[in-house]
Amino acid sequence: MKSRPAELNAEMVVSVTFGVILAMFGFAHYMDIEMFKQMTMFGFVEGGVMASLAGLWAYILPFLMIVGGVLIAVGYRYDIALWVSGVALASIAIGMTSKAIIGTMELKDAAPHVQAIFIWLLMYAFVAKSERCK
Helix, strand or coil: CCCHHHHHHHHHHHHHHHHHHHHHHHHHHHHCHHHHHHHHHCCCCCCCHHHHHHHHHHHHHHHHHHHHHHHHHHCCCHHHHHHHHHHHHHHHHHHHHHHHHCCCCCHHHHHHHHHHHHHHHHHHHHHHHCHHHC
């Protein structure tokens, strides 16, 4: 049977790593915001409402990733950290699936992205359920 301090150390390592990487992805998106904006708009009808909303979301999503990631990494205000991180990650899965349903992207092209974000969501769930975040 494992001792409790070792479990807490492992939870801390995973939580801090998750938070730092999430924040770094947010910063990386801002470093090339025009490319990221085009990526978020791709798959929706050009000039359409959804493409416009996706273009706006391209500026909001990295901010949520940075705020949530930093707060998780430093261990402060988990209520806010988990909320904004969850919205950011869930929006990626929902947005990619929307491109296949109401956009111009085929499901076979959107599915790998949705599957990849589920790995992030599983890690998010682990961090959210950890003793460190309670």
